[in-house]
Amino acid sequence: MKMFKTALCVFSIGFFALCGIISAVMSDKDFSEDENRSLEQLPEFSVQALVDGDYQQQLDTYLCDQTAFRGGFMRVYGTAQKLMGKCEYNNIYLCDDNWIIDKYNTPKNTEMIAKKLKNIADTSPASCTLMLVPTAVSIYDEVLPAGLDFEVTQKETADYIFSNSGMTNVSLWDVFESEKNDTRLFYKTDHHWTTEGAYIAYTEYCKAMGFEALPESCFDVERVSDSFFGTTYSKALTAFQPADEMYAYKQSMDGITVTYASGEGELYWDEYLSKKDKYSYFLGSNQPIVTIENENVSNGRTLVVVKDSYANCLVPFLINHFEKVVVLDTRYYRNGVTYAVEQNEATDVLFCFNLNTLDTDTAVAGIF
Amino acid sequence: MVFSGIPFLFYFLPCFLALYFVVPKKARNAVLLVFSLVFYAWGEPIYISLLLISSIVDYTNGRLIERFDDKVAVKRAFMCLSVIVNLGLMGVFKYSGLIVETTNSLLGTAISAPGVELPLGISFFTFQTMSYSIDVYRKDVKAEHNFLRYMTYVCMFPQLVAGPIVRYSDIATELDDRKVTPSQFQDGFIRFLMGLFKKVLIANQIGSLWDYVIALDERTAAMAWLGLVAFSFQIYFDFSGYSDMAVGMGKMLGFTYPENFNYPYICNSITDFWRRWHMSLSVWFRDYVYIPLGGNRKGKARQIVNIMIVWSLTGLWHGASWNFLLWGMYFGVILSLEKLVNVPKHLPKALQHVRAVFLVLIGWMIFAIEDLSVMKNYALELFGTNGLCNSDALFRLRNYLGIIIVALVISMPVYKKLREKLSAHKTALAVVSCAGYVTMAVLVVVTASMIVADSYNPFLYFRF
Numbered sequence: 001m002k003m004f005k006t007a008l009c010v011f012s013i014g015f016f017a018l019c020g021i022i023s024a025v026m027s028d029k030d031f032s033e034d035e036n037r038s039l040e041q042l043p044e045f046s047v048q049a050l051v052d053g054d055y056q057q058q059l060d061t062y063l064c065d066q067t068a069f070r071g072g073f074m075r076v077y078g079t080a081q082k083l084m085g086k087c088e089y090n091n092i093y094l095c096d097d098n099w100i101i102d103k104y105n106t107p108k109n110t111e112m113i114a115k116k117l118k119n120i121a122d123t124s125p126a127s128c129t130l131m132l133v134p135t136a137v138s139i140y141d142e143v144l145p146a147g148l149d150f151e152v153t154q155k156e157t158a159d160y161i162f163s164n165s166g167m168t169n170v171s172l173w174d175v176f177e178s179e180k181n182d183t184r185l186f187y188k189t190d191h192h193w194t195t196e197g198a199y200i201a202y203t204e205y206c207k208a209m210g211f212e213a214l215p216e217s218c219f220d221v222e223r224v225s226d227s228f229f230g231t232t233y234s235k236a237l238t239a240f241q242p243a244d245e246m247y248a249y250k251q252s253m254d255g256i257t258v259t260y261a262s263g264e265g266e267l268y269w270d271e272y273l274s275k276k277d278k279y280s281y282f283l284g285s286n287q288p289i290v291t292i293e294n295e296n297v298s299n300g301r302t303l304v305v306v307k308d309s310y311a312n313c314l315v316p317f318l319i320n321h322f323e324k325v326v327v328l329d330t331r332y333y334r335n336g337v338t339y340a341v342e343q344n345e346a347t348d349v350l351f352c353f354n355l356n357t358l359d360t361d362t363a364v365a366g367i368f
Numbered sequence: 369m370v371f372s373g374i375p376f377l378f379y380f381l382p383c384f385l386a387l388y389f390v391v392p393k394k395a396r397n398a399v400l401l402v403f404s405l406v407f408y409a410w411g412e413p414i415y416i417s418l419l420l421i422s423s424i425v426d427y428t429n430g431r432l433i434e435r436f437d438d439k440v441a442v443k444r445a446f447m448c449l450s451v452i453v454n455l456g457l458m459g460v461f462k463y464s465g466l467i468v469e470t471t472n473s474l475l476g477t478a479i480s481a482p483g484v485e486l487p488l489g490i491s492f493f494t495f496q497t498m499s500y501s502i503d504v505y506r507k508d509v510k511a512e513h514n515f516l517r518y519m520t521y522v523c524m525f526p527q528l529v530a531g532p533i534v535r536y537s538d539i540a541t542e543l544d545d546r547k548v549t550p551s552q553f554q555d556g557f558i559r560f561l562m563g564l565f566k567k568v569l570i571a572n573q574i575g576s577l578w579d580y581v582i583a584l585d586e587r588t589a590a591m592a593w594l595g596l597v598a599f600s601f602q603i604y605f606d607f608s609g610y611s612d613m614a615v616g617m618g619k620m621l622g623f624t625y626p627e628n629f630n631y632p633y634i635c636n637s638i639t640d641f642w643r644r645w646h647m648s649l650s651v652w653f654r655d656y657v658y659i660p661l662g663g664n665r666k667g668k669a670r671q672i673v674n675i676m677i678v679w680s681l682t683g684l685w686h687g688a689s690w691n692f693l694l695w696g697m698y699f700g701v702i703l704s705l706e707k708l709v710n711v712p713k714h715l716p717k718a719l720q721h722v723r724a725v726f727l728v729l730i731g732w733m734i735f736a737i738e739d740l741s742v743m744k745n746y747a748l749e750l751f752g753t754n755g756l757c758n759s760d761a762l763f764r765l766r767n768y769l770g771i772i773i774v775a776l777v778i779s780m781p782v783y784k785k786l787r788e789k790l791s792a793h794k795t796a797l798a799v800v801s802c803a804g805y806v807t808m809a810v811l812v813v814v815t816a817s818m819i820v821a822d823s824y825n826p827f828l829y830f831r832f
Contacts, residue, residue: 020379
């Protein structure tokens with residue numbers, strides 16, 4: 001028994017000391033992919049900073065940020081939370097069947113958003129369509145922790161905006177509800193929808209626009225990753241979470257040119273597949289403007305897409321129905337939608353936003 | 369620096385222990401002092417001057433009181449000087465903001481507050497140095513002649529910032545000469561771990577529930593009570609965890625610090641609660657305020673007055689805000705009533721306990737909410753002015769049920785009782801102990817992960 005006691009003390013003190021030693025010996029990291037932020041570096045010493053206490057504070061953060069095995073510790077932490085029966089922390093829900101789902105907070109700007117959209121719909125020369133995308137929290141309610149009570153649901157928010165925006169509406173709730181058991185609509189570890197989910201949305205969009213949607217057989221469906229751990233997982237690392245698979249619906253790119261602000265490129269950015277942030281594979285993450293021209297289409301139509309990152313995996317479907325598609329991220333594109341519509345002589349505009357971030361998304365401010 | 373952080377656990381503590389036990393015995397006080405100053409300077413470099421002033425004043429006072437032992441007036445003057453300097457430091461650095469603010473709002477003046485930040489641990493070290501001078505004056509203890517030793521007493525990091533309030537007389541001999549056997553060291557370290565677990569695994573975890581509840585615009589009764597329960601556990605495990613860590617580290621070094629908590633939530637009256645909660649402070653006020661005022665020796669009426677004085681001061685000691693005074697007076701009134709009518713003894717045991725816990729919970733409400741109008745609302749909500757229960761309250765309960773059950777069990781002497789029961793059965797006791805050690809080893813890793821998680825800030829908003 002005495003041996004056990006001694007062993008515990010040796011183990012614990014050794015553990016603390018070793019963590020310190022290994023952290024000190026290991027070379028410092030600049031960036032944490034798990035957290036998507038820069039890590040604190042060794043502060044510069046000055047007497048002034050020492051007296052103010054700033055030096056100590058930075059040193060404190062530095063030592064914490066550069067701790068060895070941070071990822072491992074985070075996994076122990078998440079697993080412990082799960083074992084304690086915790087099903088909500090860090091703004092996510094730990095759900096049944098390994099789902100990690102972002103919370104939906106009560107929206108505050110619904111009326112303002114509807115007004116902004118109405119204003120555009122009334123004044124724009126192009127015909128405007130609005131697609132609001134539910135997120136997993138609204139569709140897979142059966143895996144959510146029991147007893148959750150939302151003051152306002154995503155559907156209620158969307159319905160209000162739909163009926164006040166004055167645009168052609170593409171609502172996805174019914175179709176997602178009927179497809180959710182057969183199709184993986186969302187990633188379990190990320191806040192985005194899957195390409196499969198986006199494909200269904202595309203068919204709904206086509207119905208609303210009077211296009212004939214291309215059947216799945218027209219695409220070469222390729223599994224581009226089987227090791228995707230997304231953003232919701234970053235908030236709740238656990239030991240036993242299986243990775244998500246990511247698919248792309250590829251097609252012949254003959255006659256199609258993709259132009260970014262930085263020059264010509266591809267729809268899909270292979271380099272992201274080896275990084276943590278794999279969803280950026282689609283259209284290269286947050287691009288202020290992407291222009292896609294398709295010589296194979298000649299219907300005189302040009303589409304402007306105003307969107308958040310959800311649309312990044314939807315856009316590759318849309319290019320088959322327009323001569324030109326201009327994709328704007330209004331958080332980074334500063335000229336306003338009206339300008340882009342006039343400049344490109346657009347015939348159609350699609351507003352595509354997910355419900356979870358719509359309320360707080362600074363992109364909405366860029367709609368003018 | 370805090371005990372439950374990476375810099376302390378991974379760097380400071382291992383370095384300190386290595387150096388402390390490597391140097392010859394004579395140099396150990398110096399090592400302890402240097403590390404204590406680094407510990408303090410980590411957060412409050414300039415306020416080291418306050419520590420120094422307080423130490424020098426009371427060291428000198430002690431010597432002078434001893435020297436003028438036969439001249440009572442002179443001796444008394446030096447003792448008073450100590451009290452004035454220490455209370456003066458507290459007045460300036462802790463209460464000046466409150467005094468100015470209150471004066472302004474009462475008289476309509478616009479005096480600007482001095483804008484000083486509260487120096488870490490000031491409430492503890494001023495009380496310690498003050499008690500030293502008084503004890504020397506009363507001849508309860510001999511004056512310390514070695515300044516290094518005295519400074520070590522004032523500054524030693526295990527109890528510098530959060531108690532317990534260690535009186536010089538408690539550890540006078542140990543400052544001079546102390547022995548630590550490996551078994552004592554281990555017991556001390558295990559005590560430290562227990563405190564660390566209490567702080568990190570329970571207090572920090574359940575604290576987020578209280579943060580959630582108090583941030584709501586309105587609460588149903590169930591939600592309000594859930595919040596109070598969360599706060600009660602948070603403050604107990606936070607504070608007693610810190611005390612455990614201090615007592616444990618003291619033991620590792622060969623010091624015997626006074627105990628500070630004794631399962632306060634199993635109390636059967638408020639009198640009993642205050643014999644179990646923050647004991648080193650209650651004893652301090654008893655010895656230096658209550659008894660000098662006459663205690664219970666001058667009749668019932670005077671005793672009640674004394675109780676009210678002591679508990680008002682106890683309240684204000686906890687923080688420079690009027691709700692703390694209210695909190696102290698609240699307990700003053702209850703304690704007086706318990707003295708006068710002896711209420712609890714007439715009730716069945718279970719009811720005594722329920723009554724005491726109820727009063728303690730209401731006390732925490734007064735303690736936790738500074739804004740009196742918010743407090744009033746909260747009090748009404750406890751009794752259902754915003755409905756009895758809602759589904760969100762049930763969801764929160766479910767989310768925190770695991771931790772609440774653990775907290776409840778640990779706040780009762782279950783493990784202690786189990787060991788006592790098994791004391792006759794050697795093998796059973798051995799099995800329980802081993803299971804305990806193994807569990808603790810696992811918890812060490814989990815605790816480290818919780819501490820790392822505290823510094824883990826996923827910054828994800830801009831990545832869509």
